[in-house]
Amino acid sequence: xxxxxxxxxxxxxxxxxxxxxxxxxxxxxxxxxxxxxxxxxxxxxxxxxxxxxxxxxxxxxxxxxxxxxxxxxxxxxxxxxxxxxxxxxxxxxxxxxxxxxxxxxxxxxxxxxxxxxxxxxxxxxxxxxxxxxxxxxxxxxxxxxxxxxxxxxxxxxxxxxxxxxxxxxxxxxxxxxxxxxxxxxxxxxxxxxxxxxxxxxxxxxxxxxxxxxxxxxxxxxxxxxxxxxxxxxxxxxxxxxxxxxxxxxxxxxxxxxxxxxxxxxxxxxxxxxxxxxxxxxxxxxxxxxxxxxxxxxxxxxxxxxxxxxxxxxxxxxxxxxxxxxxxxxxxxxxxxxxxxxxxxxxxxxxxxxxxxxxxxxxxxxxxxxxxxxxxxxxxxxxxxxxxxxxx
Amino acid sequence: xxxxxxxxxxxxxxxxxxxxxxxxxxxxxxxxxxxxxxxxxxxxxxxxxxxxxxxxxxxxxxxxxxxxxxxxxxxxxxxxxxxxxxxxxxxxxxxxxxxxxxxxxxxxxxxxxxxxxxxxxxxxxxxxxxxxxxxxxxxxxxxxxxxxxxxxxxxxxxxxxxxxxxxxxxxxxxxxxxxxxxxxxxxxxxxxxxxxxxxxxxxxxxxxxxxxxxxxxxxxxxxxxxxxxxxxxxxxxxxxxxxxxxxxxxxxxxxxxxxxxxxxxxxxxxxxxxxxxxxxxxxxxxxxxxxxxxxxxxxxxxxxxxxxxxxxxxxxxxxxxxxxxxxxxxxxxxxxxxxxxxxxxxxxxxxxxxxxxxxxxxxxxxxxxxxxxxxxxxx
Amino acid sequence: xxxxxxxxxxxxxxxxxxxxxxxxxxxxxxxxxxxxxxxxxxxxxxxxxxxxxxxxxxxxxxxxxxxxxxxxxxxxxxxxxxxxxxxxxxxxx
Numbered sequence: 001x002x003x004x005x006x007x008x009x010x011x012x013x014x015x016x017x018x019x020x021x022x023x024x025x026x027x028x029x030x031x032x033x034x035x036x037x038x039x040x041x042x043x044x045x046x047x048x049x050x051x052x053x054x055x056x057x058x059x060x061x062x063x064x065x066x067x068x069x070x071x072x073x074x075x076x077x078x079x080x081x082x083x084x085x086x087x088x089x090x091x092x093x094x095x096x097x098x099x100x101x102x103x104x105x106x107x108x109x110x111x112x113x114x115x116x117x118x119x120x121x122x123x124x125x126x127x128x129x130x131x132x133x134x135x136x137x138x139x140x141x142x143x144x145x146x147x148x149x150x151x152x153x154x155x156x157x158x159x160x161x162x163x164x165x166x167x168x169x170x171x172x173x174x175x176x177x178x179x180x181x182x183x184x185x186x187x188x189x190x191x192x193x194x195x196x197x198x199x200x201x202x203x204x205x206x207x208x209x210x211x212x213x214x215x216x217x218x219x220x221x222x223x224x225x226x227x228x229x230x231x232x233x234x235x236x237x238x239x240x241x242x243x244x245x246x247x248x249x250x251x252x253x254x255x256x257x258x259x260x261x262x263x264x265x266x267x268x269x270x271x272x273x274x275x276x277x278x279x280x281x282x283x284x285x286x287x288x289x290x291x292x293x294x295x296x297x298x299x300x301x302x303x304x305x306x307x308x309x310x311x312x313x314x315x316x317x318x319x320x321x322x323x324x325x326x327x328x329x330x331x332x333x334x335x336x337x338x339x340x341x342x343x344x345x346x347x348x349x350x351x352x353x354x355x356x357x358x359x360x361x362x363x364x365x366x367x368x369x370x371x372x373x374x375x376x377x378x379x380x381x382x383x384x385x386x387x388x389x390x391x
Numbered sequence: 392x393x394x395x396x397x398x399x400x401x402x403x404x405x406x407x408x409x410x411x412x413x414x415x416x417x418x419x420x421x422x423x424x425x426x427x428x429x430x431x432x433x434x435x436x437x438x439x440x441x442x443x444x445x446x447x448x449x450x451x452x453x454x455x456x457x458x459x460x461x462x463x464x465x466x467x468x469x470x471x472x473x474x475x476x477x478x479x480x481x482x483x484x485x486x487x488x489x490x491x492x493x494x495x496x497x498x499x500x501x502x503x504x505x506x507x508x509x510x511x512x513x514x515x516x517x518x519x520x521x522x523x524x525x526x527x528x529x530x531x532x533x534x535x536x537x538x539x540x541x542x543x544x545x546x547x548x549x550x551x552x553x554x555x556x557x558x559x560x561x562x563x564x565x566x567x568x569x570x571x572x573x574x575x576x577x578x579x580x581x582x583x584x585x586x587x588x589x590x591x592x593x594x595x596x597x598x599x600x601x602x603x604x605x606x607x608x609x610x611x612x613x614x615x616x617x618x619x620x621x622x623x624x625x626x627x628x629x630x631x632x633x634x635x636x637x638x639x640x641x642x643x644x645x646x647x648x649x650x651x652x653x654x655x656x657x658x659x660x661x662x663x664x665x666x667x668x669x670x671x672x673x674x675x676x677x678x679x680x681x682x683x684x685x686x687x688x689x690x691x692x693x694x695x696x697x698x699x700x701x702x703x704x705x706x707x708x709x710x711x712x713x714x715x716x717x718x719x720x721x722x723x724x725x726x727x728x729x730x731x732x733x734x735x736x737x738x739x740x741x742x743x744x745x746x747x748x749x750x751x752x753x754x755x756x757x758x759x760x761x762x763x764x765x766x767x768x769x770x
Numbered sequence: 771x772x773x774x775x776x777x778x779x780x781x782x783x784x785x786x787x788x789x790x791x792x793x794x795x796x797x798x799x800x801x802x803x804x805x806x807x808x809x810x811x812x813x814x815x816x817x818x819x820x821x822x823x824x825x826x827x828x829x830x831x832x833x834x835x836x837x838x839x840x841x842x843x844x845x846x847x848x849x850x851x852x853x854x855x856x857x858x859x860x861x862x863x
Contacts, residue, residue, distance in 0.1 A: 007699075007700045007701070007702050008463075008491055008699055008700070008701050008702070009491075009701065009702050009704065010462055010489070010490070010491040010492075010701055010704060011491075012489075012492075012493070013489070013703075013704040013707070013735050014704050016728045016729075016733060016735060017704055017705075017706040017707075017724055017728045017735065019728070020724065020727040020728035021706075021728075037721075038718075038720050041720040041721075041725065041726060042720070042726075042754060042755070044726060044727060045725075045726030045727070045750075045754065048726055048727045048730070056733065057497070057500075059497065059500040059501060060500060061496050061497065061499070061500040062496065062499070062500075063487075063496065069731075069732045070732065073732075236797075240506075240508075240513065241509050241513075241799075242509075242513070242799055242800060243797050243798070243799045244797070244798040244799065245796055245797040245798065246796065305796075306392075306795045306796045307795060307796035307797050309392065309795055310392065310794040310795025310796050310797035311794075311797045313392065313395065313775050313794065313795065314775050314794050314797060314799070314819070315509065316483075316742070316773050363755055366755060368755070369438075370438075371436070371437045371438045372399055372401065372437075373399050373400075373401055373404060373437040373438065373439070373615045374401035374404055374405070374438070374441065374442070375437050375438020375439055375440065375441040375442065375615075376438040376441055377435055377436060377437070377438045377752035377753060378751065378752055378753070378754060378755060380731075380750075380751050380752075383487075383731040383732050383751075384486070384487050384496070392776075392794070392795045393776065393778070393816070394776035394816060394828060394833060395775075395776060397837060400840075402844060403840045403841070403843065403844045405847065406840075406843045406844040406846070406847030406848075407840070407843055409847055409850075410843055410847075429773065482821070509821065509822060510821045510822025510823070511821065511822070512802060512822050512823075513822070532821075535774075535820060535825070536820065536821060538805055538823070538825070539802075539805075539820065539821050539822065539823040542802065542804050542805065542823065586774075587774045587818070587820060587825065590774075590818065590825045590826040591825065613774070616840060620836070620839070620840065639836075641829065641832040641835075641836065642828050642829050642830075642832040642833035642836055643774070643818050643825075643826050643828055643829075644826070645826065649805060649806075649825065649826060650808065651804075651805050651806065651807050651808055652805045652825070655805070
C-alpha cells in the first residue's frame with residue numbers, strides 16, 4: 001500500500017464535534033480540583049444523555065433491532081414522535097386501554113428469528129409465547145391473538161405446517177385462541193423464509209397499576225430463572241460459530257407463573273417485564289430511567305447456566321444482555337420479596353426465581369453491578385448488536 | 392469454570408488488597424501502566440479499582456489493536472468489502488469502528504457482504520463454501536493473534552484455496568511500549584505486561600524495559616486476582632529496590648514464548664518498514680505485512696486500495712488517552728460528541744478502549760456508589 | 771482482542787490430528803492445536819484458547835503455585851484478622 005500525501009478529514013466527526021461544542025459549556029479549567037473536574041464531566045454526560053433522542057444514521061442498521069440504545073432512539077425519535085398519544089407514551093410491553101367497564105391490554109410483536117427451528121422450539125412457539133407473555137406481564141389474562149405471515153416464495157409447505165402446529169399447541173397451552181390472521185407471499189430473496197407478526201389482546205384483572213415508573217427505592221428486583229438461554233441457543237443453532245452445547249431455548253408462556261405471583265402478592269408488585277432482546281440489563285435500565293432511581297444488582301445472585309456462561313466467556317458477551325424468552329423480571333415491595341419468590345418457585349417455570357438486587361435512590365438513572373469479585377461497575381444500555389435476529 | 396473462578400475470589404482479593412496497601416510508602420503516589428486492552432477491560436468489568444488504595448493509579452496503555460487502526464485503513468477495508476463478489480470477514484470488535492465514511496456496520500447496511508467471524512479459520516470455511524466469491528479476512532491484533540492468521544494462510548496454501556486473502560493489520564507490541572517509554576509526558580513506576588502477547592513472544596523482549604529504562608515489568612494474567620497479584624509484585628520490586636521482568640501469568644506464559652507460533656508468523660509475514668498508529672503517529676518496524684511468497688493471500692496485492700490518510704478530528708484526543716497522558720474523562724469530547732453510540736475515536740468504540748471501558752463501566756461517583764451497593768446488599 | 775479462555779481437551783479428532791474437541795464450561799468447540807506441535811496436548815490437558823487456536827498449555831503446577839500463594843496470603847490475612855479480634859477481646863476483659 002502506498003502512503004499518499006493527501007490527507008482527508010472525516011466530515012461526520014467534525015460535524016458531531018461542532019454540534020456539541022455549540023450546546024455545551026466550555027471544558028472545566030485546569031485550576032479546579034481533580035475530583036470536582038471529573039464530577040463536572042460526569043454531569044455534562046448526564047445532560048447529554050437526557051437530551052432528546054435523535055436518529056443520526058441515514059440507513060437502518062442491525063443495531064436498531066438489538067433492543068439496546070439504538071432501538072430505543074429509533075422508537076422515541078421516530079415512532080413515538082410521529083404517533084404520540086397517552087396510550088403509547090408509557091412504552092410498556094402492552095398498551096392499556098378502556099373498553100366500556102373493562103381494561104384491555106393490547107400488544108404486538110414481530111418474529112424474524114433465524115434459524116426458524118432450534119433446540120427448544122421454533123418461530124411459531126416464540127410468536128405465541130412472546131405475545132402471551134407481553135400480555136401476562138401487563139397484568140392481563142391473555143385472550144386472543146392475531147397471526148400475520150410473510151412467506152418467501154419457495155418456502156417449504158411442510159415447514160409451514162410444522163410452525164403452525166407449534167403455534168396451535170402453544171396457544172392451547174396458554175389458553176388463548178388465534179382469531180384472525182393474514183398471509184402475504186414475497187418473491188424469492190425478499191424475505192427470509194417466514195416472518196410472523198402477532199397482535200394480542202387480554203383483559204386486565206383487578207385494579208393494579210403496573211409500570212416501571214412506579215419503582216421506588218428499597219424495592220426488590222427478582223428474576224424468575226437462569227438468563228440468556230434463548231439468545232445463546234440461537235447463536236449456537238446458527239452453526240456459524242461451531243460451538244456445541246446442551247442448551248435449549250427457554251421459550252414458554254408465563255401467564256400461569258404471573259397469575260400465581262399476582263394472586264400471592266399482587267398489590268405489592270410494581271412492574272413485571274418479559275426479558276427478551278437486550279436481556280435483563282435492558283429492563284433494569286428502563287426501570288432506572290422511567291422511575292429516576294438507581295438499580296443495584298448483585299452479580300453472584302443472577303442465575304446463569306454453566307453452558308451459557310461458558311459460551312459468553314468464549315465470545316466475550318455479558319449474559320445480562322442476552323435474550324430470554326420465558327423469563328420475567330419483577331419489581332416488588334421489599335416486604336413482599338420472600339413471598340414473591342416463593343410464589344414464583346411454586347411454578348415449574350419459576351424454579352430458579354431469586355432476588356438479584358434492589359432499587360436505590362441514588363445515583364438516579366444508573367444500573368450498578370456489584371461484581372462477583374466485590375467491585376462495582378455500571379451496566380449501561382446495550383450499544384451495537386452482538387446477537388442479530390434472535391426473536 | 393476452572394482456571395477462571397478461582398481467580399475471581401473476593402476473599403483472596405481482600406487479602407491481597409490489604410497487602411498492597413501495606414506495601415505503599417506513605418505519601419508516595421504510584422503510576423503503573425497496564426498495556427493490554429484486555430487488562431483495561433478486566434479492571435473495569437470487575438470493579439478492580441475498588442480494591443486499590445488512592446495512591447495507586449492504573450494508567451491505560453495502547454495495547455488495544457482495534458484502537459490503533461487509523462481511519463484511513465478502515466476506509467481501505469470498506470473499499471475492499473465494496474469490490475464485486477467480495478465477502479469481508481472480521482472479528483466483532485471491528486464492526487463499529489468508524490472510518491472516514493462510516494463503519495463496517497454502516498457499510499453492511501448499505502449492502503456490502505460483511506460477516507462477523509470468531510476465528511480466521513471460520514473465514515477460510517466461508518471461502519471453501521463460496522467458491523464464486525473472494526473472501527477477505529480483516530486481520531487485526533498483536534502478536535497474540537498473528538500466529539492464528541499465519542496458520543490459516545498456511546492452511547489455505549496447503550489446500551490450494553484461491554479465493555481467500557487477508558488484509559493484514561497486525562501490529563507489534565514492543566514498538567508501542569517503546570513509544571510510551573520515550574514519551575516525555577509520562578512518569579511511570581512500572582508496567583503490567585501484556586499477558587497473551589507474551590504466550591507468543593515470551594518475557595525476554597521486555598528485559599530492555601528494566602535494564603535500559605529502569606522500570607519493572609510483571610507479565611500479568613487477565614483475571615482480577617492476576618492483576619492484583621501483579622500490582623503486588625511490582626510494589627514488592629519497588630520496595631526491595633529491584634528492577635526486573637517477572638512472570639505472574641506463569642500458568643499460561645512460557646518464559647521463552649511459543650517457537651512454533653513465532654515460526655509460523657515468520658514464514659508468512661514480515662515487518663513493514665513503518666506503519667501509522669492512530670494517536671501515536673508513524674512507528675517504524677511496528678506492523679506486519681504478508682511476504683512475497685504468499686502474495687496470493689495478500690488482499691493489498693490482489694486489490695487496489697484507496698490508501699488515503701484520514702486525519703483525526705482536531706478535537707479527538709485518542710492519542711493522548713492511548714499514551715496514558717489523559718484520562719478518558721479529561722478528553723474534551725468525552726461523553727458529549729463522543730459516546731459508545733456515537734464514537735468519534737477508537738478508544739470509545741472498542742470494548743477494550745479506555746474510553747469505552749470508563750463510560751460503560753466506570754463512570755460514576757465511586758464513594759456514593761459504594762455506599763449504595765453496601766446498603767443494597769445488606770437489605 | 772486479548773480474549774483467551776481456558777478449556778479442557780476432550781479428544782483429538784481422529785481424522786484431523788491438528789484439531790481437538792475442547793470443553794469450556796459445557797460448551798464444546800473444535801480448536802486448532804497446530805501451534806502446540808512441540809508438546810501436543812492430550813485429553814485431560816487444559817489449554818488457552820484464542821480465536822479458535824490453542825496458544826499455550828496451562829501448566830497445572832504453575833497454576834497450583836499461584837493458587838498456593840494466593841491461599842497463603844488469604845490465610846495470613848485471616849490469621850491477622852483473627853489475631854486482631856482476639857486482642858480486642860483480651861482488651862475488653
